[in-house]
Amino acid sequence: MYIFHKMPVLSLVVLLVLVIEDGEAGNNTSNCKLGSVSKNSQAEKEALSRLEPLTNRNFTVNTGGDEAYSYQFRVCGDAGAIPGGGVVQKDKAGKETVIGKYTVTEATGGRDWVMLIYRNGSQYETHCTSEDRKAIIMISCKPGVLAGDLAIILEERERVKDCFYLFELDSSAVCPPVSSKLSLGSILLFVGFSCLAVYMIGGFxxxxxVVGAKGMEQFPNISFWQEIGNLSADGCDFVCRSRGSREEPPTYRGVATEPLGEESEERDDHLLPM
Structure with missing residues (x-):
């Protein structure tokens, strides 16, 4: 009987989990169905995964002039009321035209950009031999801006085929990860100087x-550092200074500048005959 009493609660929990998962699926790049089955499909999935931070956002751009339209774009989600419409065009009367569906997606990515192509849009009426519309969304890196403004760059519809709408969007989601430029030695030096600064300030x-020291006595462990200084000075004195007189080698002796003394004349007067 206890189990039957708990069944409504379990059913409610399961229902809530399904609702939450369904809501999360609406904001996931897995909703984009890759249109290619080539060997590059894994690269396309990796390019799409970089757009995860943008999946819960709607982007809109309006055009002026005689043909004023409003374009809506959503990454791997319904941008308008028509299911599957990733890029939708609205006229002044509110009529929606699907430019491209995220259910047929091509994704290409570079170091700092990702390009999405949504195909199978609504057919042209009088242009491009009535082929399906296609939307190209170029998402470029812009540090510090998660979701910039959507801009329509071009509507190419004067071709016989392969017409397209080109959109541009800036986002930091496609920027390459910033790697640390500090080497291990730089990090060790930074940590060492930080510890030294804490030691000096805290000791001072x-x-x-606390101790009430004045003058040089405020320096932490001053006797220790004075001893270090004395030992360093003694080592420098031992290595760098000369001790005692040092006689130069004979080859480097200079010529004496003082005049030589006159030799005394030898007296030989006693040898003369008397």
């Missing part, structure tokens, strides 16, 4: 506020 405050 402790000596001044």
């Amino acid at each position: 405050l402790y000596q001044r506020l």
Whole structure:
């Protein structure tokens, strides 16, 4: 009996889970059905996965002039009332025309861009030999802007075939990941200097506020650092300074500048006959 009492609650939980999953599916790039079955389909999936942050957003752009239209775009979702319409055109009367469906998607990605192509739109009436419309959305990297403004660049409908609508959108979602430019040595130096700064400031405050030191005594562990300085000075003195007189080699002796003393004349007067 206990199980039967719990059945309505379990049914409600299951229903809520299904509703949540359905809502999340509406904002997922998996709704885009890739139109190609080539070997590049995995690359297309990777390109689509970069657009996940944009799947829950609607983008709109309006055109002026005699033919004023409103274009709506949504990544892998219904942009208008027509199911499957990823890019939809609305006229002044509110009539919708599907430019391209996300259920037939081609995706191409580069280092800092992703291009979507939605095919199987509504047929042209008098242009392009009545072929299906096609939307090309070029999404380019712009750091710091998750979702920029949608812009329509071109409607090419004067061709015999392969006509298209070209849209442009800026987003940081397609920007390459920023890698750290700091080397291991730079990181170690930064950590070392940070620790030294904390030691100096903390020790100074402790000596001044707690110990009550004044002058040079405020320097933390001053006796230790003085001893380090003395040892360094002794080592420098031992290596760099000369000790005692050092006689130059004979080959480098200079010529004496003082005049040589006159030799004393040898007296030989006693050898003369008397």
